[in-house]
Amino acid sequence: MNLVDHMNQKLKLVKPSPILSFSVLADQTPGAVNFTVGEPDFATPEHVKEAAITSIQANRSHYAPSNGISELKEAASNFLKQKYDQDYSPEEIIVTCGASEAIYTIILSVLNAGEKVLIPTPCFPLYIADTMIAGGQPVLIDTSATDFKLTPDLLQETLDRESDSVRLLVLNYPVNPTGVTYSQEELNALADVVRGRDIFLMCDEIYSELNYDQKHASLAKTLPEQTILVTGVSKSHAMTGWRIGLLCAPKAITQELGKIHQFTITTAATVTQDAAREALENGPDDCQPMKAEYQKRRDYIMQVLTNLGFTGPQPRGAFYIFTQIPQDLNQDDVAFAQDLLQEGKVAAVPGSYFGPGGEGCLRFSYATSQDNVERGMKLLQEYVQKQRAAQ
Ligand SMILES: Cc1ncc(COP(=O)(O)O)c(C=O)c1O
Incomplete structure (x- = not known):
């Protein structure tokens, strides 16, 4: 008898979120800067x-x-x-x-x-x-x-x-x-x-x-x-x-x-x-100081990504950057993100986890402190330079 086989068959169509699994992996990777998190890093007012x-x-x-x-x-x-x-x-x-x-x-x-x-x-x-x-x-x-x-x-x-x-x-x-x-x-x-x-x-x-x-x-x-x-x-x-x-x-x-x-x-x-x-x-305007802080982080990350050859839309809202991996680097976003995490100690979510159109991209959440942003971008620069030097 396997009762699981008799559960609602529609559940077979649904897989546990790979974004959450990747986030957990990032948390468990010593020294990694985590850009996967989809929630504010601020405290409730x-x-x-x-x-x-x-x-x-x-x-x-x-x-x-x-x-x-x-x-x-x-x-x-x-x-x-x-x-x-x-x-x-x-x-x-x-x-x-x-x-x-x-x-x-x-x-x-x-x-x-x-x-x-x-x-x-x-x-x-x-x-x-x-x-x-x-x-x-x-x-x-x-x-x-x-x-x-x-x-x-x-x-x-x-x-x-x-x-x-x-x-x-x-x-x-x-x-x-x-x-x-x-x-x-x-x-x-x-x-x-x-x-x-x-x-x-x-x-x-x-x-x-x-x-x-x-x-x-x-x-x-x-x-x-x-x-x-x-x-x-x-x-x-x-x-x-x-x-x-x-x-x-x-x-x-x-x-x-x-x-x-x-x-x-x-x-x-x-x-x-x-x-x-x-x-x-x-507190209708409680978000304003958070927004100012997010915007600073967004601009900082966008600058680094652009200099490294990443491309993508200018984010105009939320706290995410969706960016195309430069053509001279591995275009398999899942493999890229895994290696970036293991070797580069930077966690960004593979774009394909968000459905068609996300292949070859990464999502960076900037809902993380400015210190983390700066440390993470330095690590990303080092990782990309190393990849290019090895080509
Ligand atoms: C687009 C979007 N809708 C809804 C939610 C869920 O929000 P809540 O935490 O209020 O359930 C999220 C959470 O990340 C989201 O990104």
Whole structure:
């Protein structure tokens, strides 16, 4: 008897994340500088921590309403309006366990068996895994030939090819792993392609506070009736471990999404909801000093990479650089990254781990201290010079 063989067969399609395994390997490599980590290296702001302590001391240790405490939903509604001119009333918002649960809830809620999800790649791999678990079919759209952006032509071609069974388009901006983002005009042009079709847009805007060169643009403004917005405090307030995300959609859709949320997790933790309320209500600009620091690191790394002959898009958001390995070095990104880690003591994630279009690239996260950035870039320079000298 092998009970594992009798488990949900869809799990056979899903593999454990190679990004996480590579990150663990980096942590276990003595002296290595780790550029794999996808979370802020800053501490959660003091006033947010204090709000959580107050909440614990006030015995806020009971279930919250399933869709979230009303004060947090109110604070989120105001934050989204003030920051990005997005119109979501508190009843159109669900507080989730991180953006990850929001993504799972949406994918499970909107898909019928066999329906397709369009996912521009390279991408955050959760979208693909969740689609498989939901019994859907991921359709990966390689964006490497269009500066790592989905274009209206690419979208139209894919829709023509995939016909009627497309139910969801995933858009993440700023993008993990490439750091590119979209202007409002670019998003409007994509909206024109899907407007009026029976297709949902899942807009993952978890990095909305980390736009370096332009105002954050959003499809929630252009096509609110088809958009389901995913956001949260993980990246904006350095709160990844607190597990608070936000899911926003028109009321009739939110009511349906709430069923999966309710029967999966009941509600997010009360104390961390209180902390998130404080973050959004009294710390809307908490991200600004972090952003200034990220930008310095980004510029430093980009300078070193460019001098070494790496090429790629200028990152305009999030805290990632996606870069093409120079042509004179090993183009197998997995082998390159492994050797760079073992021999060079620098850990960057192989680009192919993020799907089609990532081959021959590496992702550097600059959510690590300036000291680490400088040490890591020195090691990278030494490694590349050694490789070239040996040719
Ligand atoms: C694009 C993107 N969406 C969602 C998440 C998950 O966010 P959370 O930690 O709030 O679940 C991440 C985390 O790295 C991400 O990069």
